[in-house]
Amino acid sequence: FWRHIPNCEDRAECQLCATTEDMKHILIECQRPHRALIWSIAKQLWPNKFGIWPGISLGSALGCGLFEFHNTKGEKIPGAQRLFTILMSECMHLIWRLRCDSVIDRGGEEISIEEAYNKLKQALNKRLQQDIQQSNKARWGSHALPKDVVGSCWFQ
Template identity: 30%
Template sequence: MVLARNFPATKQQRRAAWRAAREVRELKNLPYTAPSIGQVLGAQMWRVRAENGRPLKGASRLRTILLSETAHLIWKEHGRRRIQEGSDPLKLPPPTAMRKRVLASLNARLRAEMLATNRIRYGKLALKADVVEATWWGVLANRHLLQDDWLRETGV
């Protein structure tokens, strides 16, 4: 993997984190390319396009979120391991823990974006509901059970 030298966490943790991000990507049918340091740093510039060449705003936004959140989590895990654990190999969490952290991070991001669509609270600064829906709709669990105003629901 290209990021092995650039993101200093354990190899198993990195693989588990990127595998979790890839699983989320596949739910939305996004094209997969192995992440590189250039892709992470330039995540905002890369656009997912439809077959007719039009950019897909929601898919591009989800890809950016996945790259940045996963890379940030790998970086945080490295810092936590080096500072709190003293790089003790016996205290490394299993790769499944890293997968859970990635999914928890993405769920927290979804909750924050749901709250940020509140026009009463945020006025002009509120996120547009259609942008948030376009970003997250393909990856939500139990989509068929959600109501039309799922952005305002708690517990999604």
């Protein structure tokens, strides 16, 4: 993408890994410390009661909303599906944003681990607050998120 834009050709290659900056590299393969930290935290946040962490691949990242998790009786676990989608989508978005911030806005300066951690914490707390607000039946009526889904997703 960047190779064809004048004065932006250097953005086409990861300065750290010396390889093409495509989506798979940015989300899965890049050696930037904040990327590994973000995925590690996502895995740590995954409750054991929902089963094993599915792992990170380009397919699981892009198809995160299609995953289904079932209990031993074969029934869907709505909290697990919701949490997985939130964790994957928020982590992908943050990794992408931090990469753009580092490469474009900071001229290649790396993002600190502390900054990445704080931004992930902020993003997930924001999603939690949104879910809590959207479960308010008085405000949203029949469009409100079921409280049991919000509870099983966030409060294990």
